[in-house]
Amino acid sequence: MVCQYFAPTPDGADTFTIAMPKLTFGRGCLAEIGARAAAREIRRAALFTDPQLVAGKYFETVRDSLQAAGIDVTVFSETLIEPSDASVLSASAFLADSGADGVVSVGGGSVMDTAKAALVYARYPAPFTDYFAPPIGAGVPVPGPVLPHIACPTTSGTGSECTPLSVIRINDLNTKFVIASPFILPQEALVDPVCGATLPANVVASTSFDLLSHAIECYTARAYTGWAKQAQPMQRPVIQGANPWSDLAAREALRLAGEYLTRGVADAEDQEARDALMWAATLAGMAFGNCGTHLPHALSYGVTHLMRDIETRDYAVPSPFVPHGISVIVNAPAVFRYTAAAEPERHLEAADCLGADNRGATPDDAGEVVAGRIIELMRATQIPNGLSGIGFTEADVAPLAKSAERQRRAVGNAPRETNYTDLENIYRGALAYW
Numbered sequence: 001m002v003c004q005y006f007a008p009t010p011d012g013a014d015t016f017t018i019a020m021p022k023l024t025f026g027r028g029c030l031a032e033i034g035a036r037a038a039a040r041e042i043r044r045a046a047l048f049t050d051p052q053l054v055a056g057k058y059f060e061t062v063r064d065s066l067q068a069a070g071i072d073v074t075v076f077s078e079t080l081i082e083p084s085d086a087s088v089l090s091a092s093a094f095l096a097d098s099g100a101d102g103v104v105s106v107g108g109g110s111v112m113d114t115a116k117a118a119l120v121y122a123r124y125p126a127p128f129t130d131y132f133a134p135p136i137g138a139g140v141p142v143p144g145p146v147l148p149h150i151a152c153p154t155t156s157g158t159g160s161e162c163t164p165l166s167v168i169r170i171n172d173l174n175t176k177f178v179i180a181s182p183f184i185l186p187q188e189a190l191v192d193p194v195c196g197a198t199l200p201a202n203v204v205a206s207t208s209f210d211l212l213s214h215a216i217e218c219y220t221a222r223a224y225t226g227w228a229k230q231a232q233p234m235q236r237p238v239i240q241g242a243n244p245w246s247d248l249a250a251r252e253a254l255r256l257a258g259e260y261l262t263r264g265v266a267d268a269e270d271q272e273a274r275d276a277l278m279w280a281a282t283l284a285g286m287a288f289g290n291c292g293t294h295l296p297h298a299l300s301y302g303v304t305h306l307m308r309d310i311e312t313r314d315y316a317v318p319s320p321f322v323p324h325g326i327s328v329i330v331n332a333p334a335v336f337r338y339t340a341a342a343e344p345e346r347h348l349e350a351a352d353c354l355g356a357d358n359r360g361a362t363p364d365d366a367g368e369v370v371a372g373r374i375i376e377l378m379r380a381t382q383i384p385n386g387l388s389g390i391g392f393t394e395a396d397v398a399p400l401a402k403s404a405e406r407q408r409r410a411v412g413n414a415p416r417e418t419n420y421t422d423l424e425n426i427y428r429g430a431l432a433y434w
């Protein structure tokens with residue numbers, strides 16, 4: 001079949017599923033939230049945000065629009081920037097007691113992911129790790145639908161408004177892990193690029209590298225035909241591998257990131273660039289919400305697990321803290337030097353979308369071309385120089401690899417089979433790039 005151009009494999013999947021929220025994009029669209037929630041017959045909305053945004057104009061716009069549409073609003077603003085099991089449980093207790101018949105989230109990935117997880121635990125209480133995949137959790141599927149959720153991102157990175165994924169820190173294990181379920185995909189998303197205009201430069205840098213990595217991870221992920229065919233259609237995993245849809249969205253997200261990332265970081269007044277990054281983040285969310293990420297994200301969880309003595313400006317969180325996009329991108333060049341051998345043509349295509357100069361490059365050069373372009377963008381935006389730039393040394397390589405190997409589905413979504421030694425070698429290669 002022409003549209004399914006990935007090579008079939010014995011017993012491999014021959015079908016993919018795409019799920020998307022109804023999406024509205026454009027400057028000022030946050031003010032549509034009242035009419036859109038009313039159209040979904042929401043009468044009482046639980047409005048999730050964070051302690052900074054609750055005093056700001058985006059939150060005010062959303063609250064006022066909901067109230068003008070005759071919708072009762074009850075507010076939860078205690079979201080943590082790094083949501084944890086404890087903070088999600090307090091959010092789910094709030095939701096269960098709220099009498100709300102719908103949820104609206106206004107914020108970055110932390111707010112949207114908190115809302116998604118709270119929706120699950122409020123309706124289907126369970127021991128916290130039940131809904132997480134092994135080896136961290138019991139791998140229990142989310143039992144069924146949750147309340148309607150309209151997501152309104154205020155940063156240009158996470159793409160969480162378009163994904164059936166929620167990333168939560170398990171405090172006892174001091175690591176992040178993922179709940180993946182079709183039931184936590186928001187029904188609707190309002191993406192208003194006005195929200196990107198006020199973000200500090202280093203926040204835009206982190207979130208933009210997050211979206212860039214979502215896109216390139218999708219484009220270079222294991223093909224969906226390389227995952228096992230499911231006997232039951234409803235068991236088809238949301239992390240299903242690269243497919244024609246994720247390719248489509250990832251290519252355009254990479255093109256936009258390549259063109260606008262440095263401009264958007266350098267100049268908050270560059271509306272064209274900031275708007276483009278917001279759209280790119282949403283596109284990348286559409287891609288990885290239907291594909292899954294792979295090694296850069298799997299390895300990022302080792303970084304946030306073991307980080308120490310790191311302070312980061314412009315985030316209202318205690319030290320140590322490494323922003324998500326930074327924890328991802330510091331490993332990315334070393335990852336693509338490793339994965340390119342499996343899919344060199346796709347790595348070269350991704351680099352081309354990202355604006356790399358790959359004239360005369362052969363398949364053997366693919367890893368270097370991708371890594372070189374990412375490093376070029378990192379240096380242009382003052383991103384730390386690999387793991388050593390955020391306080392890690394050779395002595396951390398083994399603990400990092402032990403932590404990351406628990407992210408089995410993401411590790412398995414890489415285009416190469418990757419074992420513990422490979423993870424160590426990638427982390428070692430990520431210590432410094434220049």
Ligand SMILES: [Fe+2]
Nearest residue numbers: 158210214324
């Ligand atoms: Fe991410």
